[in-house]
Amino acid sequence: xxxxxxxxxxxxxxxxxxxxxxxxxxxxxxxxxxxxxxxxxxxxxxxxxxxxxxxxxxxxxxxxxxxxxxxx
Amino acid sequence: xxxxxxxxxxxxxxxxxxxxxxxxxxxxxxxxxxxxxxxxxxxxxxxxxxxxxxxxxxxxxxxxxxxxxxxxxxxxxxxxxxxxxxxxxxxxxxxxxxxxxxxxxxxxxxxxxxxxxxxxxxxxxxxxxxxxxxxxxxxxxxxxxxxxxxxxxxxxxxxxxxxxxxxxxxxxxxxxxxxxx
Numbered sequence: 001x002x003x004x005x006x007x008x009x010x011x012x013x014x015x016x017x018x019x020x021x022x023x024x025x026x027x028x029x030x031x032x033x034x035x036x037x038x039x040x041x042x043x044x045x046x047x048x049x050x051x052x053x054x055x056x057x058x059x060x061x062x063x064x065x066x067x068x069x070x071x072x
Numbered sequence: 073x074x075x076x077x078x079x080x081x082x083x084x085x086x087x088x089x090x091x092x093x094x095x096x097x098x099x100x101x102x103x104x105x106x107x108x109x110x111x112x113x114x115x116x117x118x119x120x121x122x123x124x125x126x127x128x129x130x131x132x133x134x135x136x137x138x139x140x141x142x143x144x145x146x147x148x149x150x151x152x153x154x155x156x157x158x159x160x161x162x163x164x165x166x167x168x169x170x171x172x173x174x175x176x177x178x179x180x181x182x183x184x185x186x187x188x189x190x191x192x193x194x195x196x197x198x199x200x201x202x203x204x205x206x207x208x209x210x211x212x213x214x215x216x217x218x219x220x221x222x223x224x225x226x227x228x229x230x231x232x233x234x235x236x237x238x239x240x241x242x243x244x245x246x247x248x249x250x251x252x253x
Contacts, residue, residue, distance in 0.1 A: 031253045041251040 002066045005043075007036045010055045010062060025050040082171065089168055093161045100154040107147035114140040142209060149202050156198065160191045177242035185236035192229045196222070 011018060018036070022029045027047065034040045035047075048059055055062070163184040170176045200219040 027253065034251065035253050039251065040253045041248050043253055047253050 001038060001041070004038060004064050004066055005035050005040075005062060006064065007032070007051075007062070010057055014055055016055070021051075021054055024054045082168075086168060086172065089161065089165050093158070093165060096154055096158045096161060100151055100158060103147045103151035103154060107144040107151065110140050110144040110147065114144075138209075145205075149198075149205065153195065153198055153202070156191050156195050160188050160195075163188050163191075175246075177239060177246040179240075179243045182236050182240045182243060185232055185239055189229055189232040189236065192225070192232060196225055196229070 011021065018029055018032055022032055025032075025047075027050070031040075035043065048062075051057075051062060052059060167176065167181050167184050170178055170181060203219060
């Protein structure tokens, strides 16, 4: 998958742990880990909405498209 | 009518599957035991197996003495038929268990459905073998001169393989849904 979620970076910038984010969003740590490690196949808009709200960021700051990965 | 839980279609099907599964195992056991007993006590049961069969060439019933070895072979043939049915119903029960658990679209069910399809093909082919053997054994008594193709059975087998592919796609969609956060 060429889309990368920079969840680790945003959590570090906001001084927040994965567990705290999980508690705030009501999503399990296991599911957030799937997002963090790039194993998730799709993300709901409601989840993206929750991430942006809790991490106080824009969707564009959370994710990036890796053109090199897409070519492979 | 509800789809799951007490009083639902699934609960009736579950009972039916369990009953048929047990009945098949009992039938298989009895057939194997019977064949073994007939073979072991062959010298003593020579004149017991006399059948009254309607000869197609005549209007009256004819008495035919069936050798014990043929009886044993016939029982073994039916036992093989029952064994294949046991395989089919065993796989069907496993699929049904996943349905009861609320998660039927698993990759394992694709293989199970394919195995059911292969077993049904085996059943059809074996029934042709039994039919030909019956015709050889009782040529004037057996109406079918050879193999009677049953299109309905073959269409059903095709349906099973198509369902297997449907379940494959269902399993893929299930995995996508699981990995959608």
